[in-house]
Amino acid sequence: MMQKRDYKAKLDASQYKLTGQRATVLDVMIKNRGQHLSAEEVLQQARLTRPNIGIATVYRTLEKLASLEILYKGMFDSGKYRYELADEREHHHHHVVCMNCGSISEIKDDLLCELEKNIEKQGFRIVDHDLKFFGYCPACSKF
Amino acid sequence: MMQKRDYKAKLDASQYKLTGQRATVLDVMIKNRGQHLSAEEVLQQARLTRPNIGIATVYRTLEKLASLEILYKGMFDSGKYRYELADEREHHHHHVVCMNCGSISEIKDDLLCELEKNIEKQGFRIVDHDLKFFGYCPACSKF
DNA sequence: ATTAATAATGATAATTATTATCAATAGGGA
């Protein structure tokens, strides 16, 4: 699993410097590994340790971290983006969005390679994919 | 392929009545089968034959038609939804979004059944999925 | 046919997430 210093090294290697605000946002994401947070939720958390950080800085930082692939940015419930810490060691996982409670669960299986190969035979060049399942999580599907 | 009368029958069978405005929106979608239109684009088209239809009615109608599964509602380029005519005879197809020209291409293959089965073994109940590939279309991947 | 109840419409205001603007601040060399 990637450690805090790995993420910081990745930022150092980029054109961006690790300011206090950026470190705060990164810390929030590391503390919430496995969670899928909205910008507003990140702001709340960040203000616990840095009360006057602005929402614009949070958006800017999330965007930068996502462009460095430190974060994954995705749309689950519609209307707003959510961010989660990425671990580049492993291929990006897929999600099950519960249509009852809204929970987001992770799927490790990846059977899309074959499908991607088929598509590339047709002349496309595939660089990424986005797969979400919608249904009911184990807790909700009991009822 | 589903005909206009099939869609109209589906609407009749529902709680909604086929008003003039709704017929106009449906006609636009049928005329643009295979296209992925935004609400604003539907409005433009609709106003060609019904100049004073309002944007609120377009949104309301698209929402209704999607809930009846006459349309499929999806987010491709971020920020706005796009709608396309569904053909319930066939399982919903997947998409390749070109990262250069933005074109949306269709994929008929579906290799997700096995993956869905795996997930259901873990206690989930899957009712839908959403898969998008991002990359370059044949035209754009030549360069 | 007239009336009353209900549903649908269009204009427009409100909302929400996100982005742009801009003046103030911070930090890193010469």
Place this chain on the structure above:
DNA sequence: TCCCTATTGATAATAATTATCATTATTAAT
């Protein structure tokens, strides 16, 4: 220290969508 550039935070602007509400159309009942 002084200059230069990047960053920040407050706030305005934007864009898509939804809510509100008065008006109109449709249906059902009398």
